[in-house]
Amino acid sequence: MSKIPVMEIFGPTIQGEGMVIGQKTMFVRTAGCDYSCAWCDSSFTWDGTGKHLITQMEPEDIWTKLKQLGGSGFRFVTISGGNPALIKNIDGLVDILKKNGIQIGLETQGSKWQDWFYKIDELTISPKPPSSRMITDFDRLDEIILRISRQNISLKVVVFNDEDYDYAKKIHQRYSEIPFFLQVGNDDCSTTDDDQLMMTLLNKYSWLIDKTMVDDEFQNVKVLPQLHTYIWGNKRGV
Amino acid sequence: MSKIPVMEIFGPTIQGEGMVIGQKTMFVRTAGCDYSCAWCDSSFTWDGTGKHLITQMEPEDIWTKLKQLGGSGFRFVTISGGNPALIKNIDGLVDILKKNGIQIGLETQGSKWQDWFYKIDELTISPKPPSSRMITDFDRLDEIILRISRQNISLKVVVFNDEDYDYAKKIHQRYSEIPFFLQVGNDDCSTTDDDQLMMTLLNKYSWLIDKTMVDDEFQNVKVLPQLHTYIWGNKRGV
Ligand code: SF4
Ligand code: SF4
Numbered sequence: 001m002s003k004i005p006v007m008e009i010f011g012p013t014i015q016g017e018g019m020v021i022g023q024k025t026m027f028v029r030t031a032g033c034d035y036s037c038a039w040c041d042s043s044f045t046w047d048g049t050g051k052h053l054i055t056q057m058e059p060e061d062i063w064t065k066l067k068q069l070g071g072s073g074f075r076f077v078t079i080s081g082g083n084p085a086l087i088k089n090i091d092g093l094v095d096i097l098k099k100n101g102i103q104i105g106l107e108t109q110g111s112k113w114q115d116w117f118y119k120i121d122e123l124t125i126s127p128k129p130p131s132s133r134m135i136t137d138f139d140r141l142d143e144i145i146l147r148i149s150r151q152n153i154s155l156k157v158v159v160f161n162d163e164d165y166d167y168a169k170k171i172h173q174r175y176s177e178i179p180f181f182l183q184v185g186n187d188d189c190s191t192t193d194d195d196q197l198m199m200t201l202l203n204k205y206s207w208l209i210d211k212t213m214v215d216d217e218f219q220n221v222k223v224l225p226q227l228h229t230y231i232w233g234n235k236r237g238v
Numbered sequence: 239m240s241k242i243p244v245m246e247i248f249g250p251t252i253q254g255e256g257m258v259i260g261q262k263t264m265f266v267r268t269a270g271c272d273y274s275c276a277w278c279d280s281s282f283t284w285d286g287t288g289k290h291l292i293t294q295m296e297p298e299d300i301w302t303k304l305k306q307l308g309g310s311g312f313r314f315v316t317i318s319g320g321n322p323a324l325i326k327n328i329d330g331l332v333d334i335l336k337k338n339g340i341q342i343g344l345e346t347q348g349s350k351w352q353d354w355f356y357k358i359d360e361l362t363i364s365p366k367p368p369s370s371r372m373i374t375d376f377d378r379l380d381e382i383i384l385r386i387s388r389q390n391i392s393l394k395v396v397v398f399n400d401e402d403y404d405y406a407k408k409i410h411q412r413y414s415e416i417p418f419f420l421q422v423g424n425d426d427c428s429t430t431d432d433d434q435l436m437m438t439l440l441n442k443y444s445w446l447i448d449k450t451m452v453d454d455e456f457q458n459v460k461v462l463p464q465l466h467t468y469i470w471g472n473k474r475g476v
Contacts, residue, residue, distance in 0.1 A: 011451075012452075013451060014447055021260070021460070024457070024460070073451075103458075209469065214311070216310050220313040221261075223262065224259070225465070
């Protein structure tokens with residue numbers, strides 16, 4: 001038994017955010033999260049509303065499905081959640097992907113450790129700011145960052161307001177050697193008015209840029225939007 | 239005499255495109271280009287219309303100006319043009335920036351070589367596709383790519399139409415080991431109707447993504463927009 005609870009598998013599409021923004025990639029989204037962020041944009045992975053979508057899959061079957069959907073047109077797979085770091089068995093999937101020459105991207109909030117983190121090519125740790133209503137366990141985070149600090153990793157904090165911005169700065173200063181990304185938060189994960197959503201998000205992106213540019217305490221930082229929301233709004237599975 | 243013809247110095251702002259997209263950076267824009275691309279978005283650097291803006295500056299004076307504008311709030315400087323690769327004296331600026339712990343980004347079309355390329359941290363070579371009406375000298379390009387292939391470089395091709403897309407593919411296949419970026423072209427560099435411009439650019443970005451996602455010959459690629467046009471339209475110096 002090395003099954004993985006899979007929520008959805010889709011692609012090829014682009015990675016819309018973070019350190020590999022724009023990358024052509026397949027997505028494997030796992031079920032379950034130890035957090036319950038106030039603004040979670042994938043709450044269907046943990047709040048019960050997507051329960052009927054969960055399939056327990058062997059790593060080999062996930063690889064078969066990826067090939068079915070993406071053919072030979074991809075070299076990158078993103079594992080997302082929920083929090084994939086809850087799942088020990090992802091190790092098996094990672095090994096199959098590596099064996100087939102596929103690069104792997106993964107994002108997790110930094111609340112749990114897995115040994116297979118060492119094998120991830122592009123690992124993003126994204127601690128959650130106050131607006132999420134989650135509390136960061138900094139001892140745990142310190143330990144995780146220390147273990148993987150020699151890998152190709154990045155830190156990313158989603159910012160909704162001034163308090164989040166201050167939290168982001170604290171994270172950046174605590175781990176100042178790690179490449180740091182600020183990302184605009186999406187307040188409204190349910191609207192289907194894509195044009196309106198985009199204007200709102202662009203305004204917030206502009207606000208975040210303005211703030212960061214005049215802030216001497218953020219000297220080395222990347223400020224990015226979520227590109228996929230500009231293209232597809234809140235639509236899922238693209 | 240180690241002067242550099244400078245068009246404008248501005249920032250801090252974000253890098254809107256390519257391998258360091260989102261990066262907080264200062265910009266130094268040099269004057270002059272050996273190309274005259276049909277759709278050049280900085281033609282004022284070479285077509286005479288910006289002649290009155292050109293200042294011959296010593297590297298030390300450029301550094302002073304950068305500090306004046308950016309204070310201690312930046313760790314990254316982007317040198318852009320025109321084609322900065324025309325200017326041997328950029329060597330002196332590069333040395334001053336390195337000495338001060340500043341990372342350097344630079345983009346050039348790959349028509350000219352300079353030894354100071356070796357000292358650039360994030361070097362983008364962006365050969366120009368058919369819609370530019372320029373002809374790529376592939377012998378020259380081969381030679382340049384070969385020399386810098388062990389550095390942290392990327393290739394970027396701006397795509398306006400199907401013919402450009404095919405050209406981009408040819409470049410990607412010729413230098414398949416180099417990280418490759420596809421970028422949406424901006425057809426209309428003069429409009430001041432920012433909302434209209436953004437919708438047009440988003441549609442073209444969407445078109446380019448759709449095309450690339452189903453194309454098995456682009457397995458490993460990043461597809462990106464020009465973020466700054468989403469935020470500032472065609473405005474200069476931001
Ligand atoms: S950590 Fe991520 S998946 Fe989990 S609740 Fe927060 S935003 Fe949602
Ligand atoms: S190479 Fe760049 S600066 Fe020169 S004409 Fe072409 S687009 Fe303009």
